[in-house]
Amino acid sequence: MDGHAYDPEYEHDACGVGLVAALDGKPRREIVEMGIEALKNVWHRGAVDADGKTGDGAGIRVEVPQDFFREHVTRTGHNPTDDPICVGQIFLPRTDFAAQEAARTLVETEVLHFGFYIYGWRQPPVDVTVIGQKAKDTRPAIEQIMFRDGIGRSPEELERALYICRRRIERRAREAAIPSFYVCSLSHSSLIYKGMFLAEQVAAYEPDLVVLAGFMKLVGSAFLAAFGGRTVNTHPALSPSFPGMHGPRDALEYGVKVTGCTLFVVDEGVDTGVILAQSTVPVEDDDDVESLHERIKVAERGMLVDTVGRMAREGFRVEGRRGILGG
Structure with a gap:
């Protein structure tokens, strides 16, 4: 475009995925909070409304905390x-x-259709x-349905059934024109929290390794003071050549x-x-x-x-x- 107002080169993929892991494989609250810290450090990747508090979306994906939900299932009388x-x-x-109740009924019908046993619903605070x-003004009601497999499927079969179940729920909700309905996640392993908010500041914690995987090129002195020496990232070039975002x-x-x-x-x-x-990649004559x-x-x-796996196993x-690598 004339005047350099737009250049197709500015079009890029999503920023990447921030992964925080404990090398001992033990789930704990600190890992979740470090994930929130990583999210906070990419606040600049999202849009912010004029009110300074409404964002275009932020979220975090965590492992389903089984002990936590077992406690809540017990509270339902099961x-x-x-x-x-x-x-x-x-x-x-x-x-x-009325639409809210219709949506719950729709979800429960499909969950039962796939052979699951429903424990009940929970309203997260x-x-x-x-x-x-x-x-x-536009926020939905947020509820969690808790259930278990009733026919002894393997983990892979279970996740496949849950995916199909979710897709059927979404299709039926569209057909019924239920407003403000959305399935964030439906899984026995992953739980997703998200909304039109900004990532908030949380305290610093002590993960063994922080993997940024292609984003957060500049993390700041405060981040490095807390996590320097155990934070790794990737770059699409053979360093030290071509630093920055335009390696290819x-x-x-x-x-x-x-x-x-x-x-x-x-x-x-x-x-x-x-x-x-x-890792090397040959440049072909017809590459763009x-x-x-x-x-x-x-x-x-x-x-x-491969490398993060070795780091986790060998240090x-x-x-x-x-x-x-290898301690």
Whole structure:
């Protein structure tokens, strides 16, 4: 566009995924709170309304806390079995009570259709004082349906059945024109909280490893003071070449024959940290930025899974400019 008001190069994929994990594999509250801290550090990626409190959406995905929900199932008068508790995070119409009841009935009908046993519904606590006026005006009622598998499916079969169940619920809700209805998650393993709010500041905690996986290029001195030396990120180039967000474009402009991706320890610079792993990707004659970047992302995912897995099993250390896997 004339005047440089728009350049197709500004079009990018989603920012990435922030992953916080405990190397001992034990679920605990600190990991969730560190996930919220990571979310807070990418607040600038979302839009903010003029009221300064309404956002275009933020959320977090966590493991279903089985002990927590077993306690709540007990409060409903049921005795939970050893089977994992499945949880559906449901947005319902808040002011149309007839539509709200119709939505609950629809959800329960499909859950029973798939052979599940329903324990009951739970209303998670909410604090509406932290959201903006526009979010308040349009917010749904939020409820969680708790249930278990009644026919002994394997974890893979169970998640597949839950996915199909969710899709049937969504289709029937559209057909019934139920307003403000949405299924955030329906799973025995994952639970999603989200809304039109901003990520709030939380206290710093002590995770073993923070994996940023392609976003948060600049994390700030406060973050590094708390988590420096155990935060890693990826870069779509073979560091130290082509730092910044345009690694694939720069590789093509310089005419290199081989590029790739890098996993590094985050420091105060831009893609300047100690290198932990790299994977190469050849540059083809007919590559453009999009095709090259797609192949780099494939290599990056494999490198990230393999290397973080080794770090979790074997540990890692930094000696000068060398990153050494295996403690």
